Amino acid sequence: QVQLQESGPGLVKASETLSLTCSVSGYSISSGYQWGWIRQSPGRGLDWIAIIYHSGSTYNPSLKSRVTISMDRSRNQFSLNLTSVTAADTAVYFCARLGSIWHYYFDSWGQGNLVTVSS
């Protein structure tokens, strides 16, 4: 059974770069599927951030200029970088597995990592 675990700082200063890593266990990310990041601002809904495929990546248009998603197959991890953060980027960040490249649903999720942007 696949398990995902986010890791990274809980506090980031405004204008700096937010970096998170998702460690995957129980499944080799090299074997297939796609992987993504989703965030949830306090008291609000879900927003997708980025998805990485074996042949590339796709980003939420509203964040595209500030986001990079990458994969480290040797460590069975994938990562998120979000530059020039502001208070609006304060959120719980989830990593997840995309269950289908055709239907875009996330079938396994990490527990989430709260990131607070401080001024």
Add this chain to the structure above:
Amino acid sequence: QSALTQPPSASGSPGQSVTISCTGTSSDLGSYNSVSWYQQHPGKAPKLMIYEVTKRPSGVPDRFSGSKSGNTASLTVSGLQTEDEADYYCSSYAGSNNLVFGTGTKVTV
């Protein structure tokens, strides 16, 4: 890309049914059979409950069912149980490697 529209809240008594709507546009939800539903308890990660409009992942009770008509999808929870009290989010593929989530509905049992 605008979020899919869901009612902020819905409620029902134990044993009753509740239906949550999720409205999009002809550019997203209306164009694809790629609607999914997630359940989220407070402080927890979302859990996939329905995918591809009507399919249930293994382990999800058949009390949960999904449907779609035009630009609106629906999630019905039959035989409500106290553990069904949670936030529910819909999601849809929106074309061009893009997806969109719903605004979320708090279900009270």
